[in-house]
Amino acid sequence: MKIDIERISKIYSRPKKADHVVLKDVSFSIEAGDFVVILGESGCGKTTLLNLLAGLELPTSGAIHVDGQKIEGIHPSRSILFQQPALIPWLNVKENVSYGCKIRGDIKELDYRVNQFLEIMGLAGFSQSKPSQLSLGMAQRVCLARALVGHPRALLLDEPFASLDTFTQAHIQEELVNLWLSEQFTAVFVTHDIDEAIRLGTKIILLGGDPANITDIFKINEDYPRDRNHKRFKEIRVKILDRFKNAYLAKRSLV
Ligand SMILES: Nc1ncnc2c1ncn2[C@@H]1O[C@H](COP(=O)(O)OP(=O)(O)O)[C@@H](O)[C@H]1O
Ligand SMILES: [Mg+2]
Incomplete structure (x- = not known):
């Protein structure tokens, strides 16, 4: 399933407060069969974005198309796995x-x-x-x-393994990858865990800022199961941590 996210914004209105712009003008594409990980800090808008891909919520502006068809609600071709x-x-x-x-x-x-x-x-x-x-x-x-x-043609996962212990997490991550390889669905996996992102994704999309947008994209072609001590993964981990650190410092200097 090819997913095209086209300039979507999501704004929540709040009583007696200015509207909350969570996502602004976010655009990217997910190719059929990709394993995309959306990585970002808590509260940055990951669940909001995943809910829009699921059709549980609709964007305030912009549109999401799956195989050329606009998402207007939930559909069994896109399955969801929640944290709990x-x-x-x-x-x-x-x-x-x-x-x-x-x-x-x-x-x-x-x-x-x-x-x-x-x-x-x-x-x-x-x-x-x-x-x-x-x-x-x-x-x-x-x-x-x-x-x-x-x-389903796409599986959307919202931090599904965050509450599991390290060992169970490692097993179920491997099982998920094996299922993805054999069933060939498109996976969109939301997490705040850098190592989990590196272990799973063919593409890592960093989400950050306020309102949130894509701050970087990393492509990973390495085979599975992946060794977290692989040189390439260490490089990516350092780059991602750098991005988050810079964003954090930039935010602090504004305060
Ligand atoms: N239904 C909603 N109404 C109002 N604000 C919301 C709603 N859902 C999420 N938000 C706000 O949007 C921001 C991003 O939330 P969320 O997408 O859950 O972040 P994440 O999943 O990255 O932790 C938060 O500030 C949250 O309070
Ligand atoms: Mg969330």
Whole structure:
């Protein structure tokens, strides 16, 4: 899925205060099959941007096109994974994974697809478990299986692994990359974690400023799984930290 973001701005109005311009004139393109990471500090507007790509919100001005069609709301071809696993507590794992497809009437080979994803995610033995019986990492795996079982063309991820411990994070990051390589969806992954960005992305887009805009783009062609001590990654890490430091100093000198 090719995604074109064309001069979008997002402004929130606030009672008794000036309007809050979160994003201003942001433009960039995401090629089909890319793994794009949007990296920025907390509060800079990453979730706002991802919600616009999902169609959960609409831009105040500008437009987003997917394969030439303007986004005017949510669509099952673009799946979303949030920071916290949001599962239906009274349904078991298998029912949770199949729920969205069932509601939409997308039931062709659904049982086979659900079992396949539960197997890939190492959840086959937990298909009858309720969400309350799962660890956070397992619950997020269920959400990932649910997000992919309908074979979306794009997967939008909003800091989905931020609450997981380092080890679980490393495993699930690798599983996500393997799924992306085999399923060939376009991935847009929001994070504030530089190492996570370097481990995952074919392209890292830095978001910063107030209102936020793109401050830099890094392309990474290295194979997976990636070694975080690779020379190229060290260089990119230093460059990204430099950009953030400069932006921080510039902001402080204005105060
Ligand atoms: N629905 C909303 N109404 C008003 N302000 C919002 C809304 N959503 C986000 N914001 C504001 O937009 C800014 C960016 O928020 P967000 O996109 O959540 O940042 P991030 O995900 O990078 O932490 C914040 O200052 C936040 O308060
Ligand atoms: Mg956010």
